[in-house]
Amino acid sequence: MPPQSIISRPVYGMLSPQPGREHLFVADAQGAEAILDMAAAAPDGFFAGAQIVYIPRDADPSLAERLKALSPAMFYEGPSVAAAMPRLRQTLATARMGLRVYLAGTEGLIGQAMQAALEAGIDHSSIQTEHRGSLARRVQCVHCKGITEDVTTQPVTCAHCGLLLFVRDHYSRRIAAFQGVCINAEDPSEIPPAEEAFR
Amino acid sequence: MSTGTTKLDVVVADIVTVNDMVKRFHFRRRDGGLLPTFSGGAHVVVEMQDGDTPRLNPYSLMSSPLDTREYTISVRRDDAGRGGSLFLHQRVEPGQAMVISYPVNLFSLDLRAKKHLMLAGGIGITPFLAQTAQLSAEGGAFELHYSVRTAALASYGGELQSRYGRRVSLYHDDRGEQIPLDRLLAAQPLGTHLYICGPSGMIDWVRGRAAALGWPAEAVHYEHFSAPQPGLPFTVTLAASGKTIRVGEQQSLLEAMEQAGVDPPYLCRGGVCGQCETDVVSCEGTFLHNDHWLSEDEHRAGRKIMPCVSRFEGNSLVLDR
Numbered sequence: 001m002p003p004q005s006i007i008s009r010p011v012y013g014m015l016s017p018q019p020g021r022e023h024l025f026v027a028d029a030q031g032a033e034a035i036l037d038m039a040a041a042a043p044d045g046f047f048a049g050a051q052i053v054y055i056p057r058d059a060d061p062s063l064a065e066r067l068k069a070l071s072p073a074m075f076y077e078g079p080s081v082a083a084a085m086p087r088l089r090q091t092l093a094t095a096r097m098g099l100r101v102y103l104a105g106t107e108g109l110i111g112q113a114m115q116a117a118l119e120a121g122i123d124h125s126s127i128q129t130e131h132r133g134s135l136a137r138r139v140q141c142v143h144c145k146g147i148t149e150d151v152t153t154q155p156v157t158c159a160h161c162g163l164l165l166f167v168r169d170h171y172s173r174r175i176a177a178f179q180g181v182c183i184n185a186e187d188p189s190e191i192p193p194a195e196e197a198f199r
Numbered sequence: 200m201s202t203g204t205t206k207l208d209v210v211v212a213d214i215v216t217v218n219d220m221v222k223r224f225h226f227r228r229r230d231g232g233l234l235p236t237f238s239g240g241a242h243v244v245v246e247m248q249d250g251d252t253p254r255l256n257p258y259s260l261m262s263s264p265l266d267t268r269e270y271t272i273s274v275r276r277d278d279a280g281r282g283g284s285l286f287l288h289q290r291v292e293p294g295q296a297m298v299i300s301y302p303v304n305l306f307s308l309d310l311r312a313k314k315h316l317m318l319a320g321g322i323g324i325t326p327f328l329a330q331t332a333q334l335s336a337e338g339g340a341f342e343l344h345y346s347v348r349t350a351a352l353a354s355y356g357g358e359l360q361s362r363y364g365r366r367v368s369l370y371h372d373d374r375g376e377q378i379p380l381d382r383l384l385a386a387q388p389l390g391t392h393l394y395i396c397g398p399s400g401m402i403d404w405v406r407g408r409a410a411a412l413g414w415p416a417e418a419v420h421y422e423h424f425s426a427p428q429p430g431l432p433f434t435v436t437l438a439a440s441g442k443t444i445r446v447g448e449q450q451s452l453l454e455a456m457e458q459a460g461v462d463p464p465y466l467c468r469g470g471v472c473g474q475c476e477t478d479v480v481s482c483e484g485t486f487l488h489n490d491h492w493l494s495e496d497e498h499r500a501g502r503k504i505m506p507c508v509s510r511f512e513g514n515s516l517v518l519d520r
Binding site: 021022120123 | 313412
């Protein structure tokens with residue numbers, strides 16, 4: 001768990017089974033392990049009302065198999081978060097109260113899935129989250145508004161406008177991204193070395 | 200006086216008998232101006248001087264928030280109560296000058312909701328009259344389910360049905376009708392917020408079923424003003440003021456402090472808002488917690504008390520007040 005530095009910096013917990021009629025899990029990579037750990041504590045029949053949306057990324061393929069072995073009502077495996085989002089939005093748009101949401105994995109995955117859940121009218125504090133795996137960040141450039149995915153260095157070059165950005169802990173749930181601000185606006189010739197900061 | 204209790208000088212513009220149990224009071228500003236803006240779910244504290252006894256009772260505003268020329272409240276007569284509602288029913292006349300607090304909202308709509316599901320029991324209908332007026336002006340989606348004893352006692356049931364049609368459902372106890380709670384709770388689209396106002400048994404029932412069916416607490420809102428319950432007299436030492444006072448059988452701890460010249464903070468006087476929360480310095484005895492503010496753990500720990508509705512039985516109690 002990264003230390004709390006600024007109030008908008010998200011704080012993640014540990015997944016735990018909630019009372020509900022349906023359960024929607026969204027996870028990527030090592031996030032699968034959070035679901036598997038929680039499953040050990042879940043009541044019998046819990047996954048009969050569950051949907052799992054999983055993006056394996058570069059994780060061990062056996063994780064997907066173990067998730068399927070939980071026998072959820074529906075299991076979807078997708079190549080990327082972007083590819084899974086329309087399905088997730090569709091599920092949320094037709095869902096009823098009593099659906100509980102569980103997000104596990106990288107901050108980028110948790111943030112984007114939470115953004116969709118917030119749009120569907122779920123309060124962020126009622127969503128279960130657990131961070132697993134990479135600390136890579138989704139960063140929005142405050143200058144061009146472009147989003148750069150999987151940022152691991154400090155500073156980072158904006159993938160859209162090319163400015164060199166300082167990645168702040170300032171986080172937006174609405175945009176699902178950390179804020180990146182030009183680090184050398186006064187003297188663009190000054191280029192601090194990029195160091196790995198978010199592994 | 201106390202925190203957040205700025206007063207409004209009003210006159211009783213009209214009193215309307217709604218049915219055998221309920222009267223409606225219309226308040227206008229004495230200087231003829233507009234009253235402060237409020238939002239649906241807000242209440243005011245009405246001040247009454249009943250002989251030697253000052254009474255301060257909270258009532259939900261039921262008039263439309265879009266019209267601030269007057270505030271209206273509906274008061275159900277409680278023959279077994281402490282006397283506030285009887286005073287309003289029997290002793291207040293049109294044209295009388297009264298003092299009420301600024302409106303305070305502890306039961307507001309969450310306007311991020313995709314839909315509002317409202318459950319009312321009896322006189323608990325009043326905040327929903329204001330909220331439905333507010334929502335229908337904004338085009339907000341709502342559904343109101345209203346449980347009443349009999350058709351004759353269904354205050355505003357007919358008005359609400361003619362205003363909002365099928366968005367309003369009535370359930371009559373004497374016809375054996377009951378809100379189909381589980382079916383309702385299971386059928387709501389994601390993003391619905393639930394609002395409950397009625398007797399405490401109804402609130403507990405609905406909250407319990409909602410939690411069991413997976414409604415997160417953030418989407419469940421309720422309001423129940425508890426009238427201070429009478430009880431055995433007890434003695435309290437107020438450490439900060441250096442006073443020892445006696446709380447009478449029919450008096451609340453808050454009222455006893457006020458009578459002794461101590462001015463503790465308050466807002467709702469019904470165990471809801473948290474404003475009068477008071478630290479316990481020491482105690483030897485049992486608390487009778489009647490509030491909806493402190494958690495169950497806090498009730499058990501006995502280190503805090505809400506003097507507006509809660510009491511004490513035992514040998515000694517010292518409060519930091």
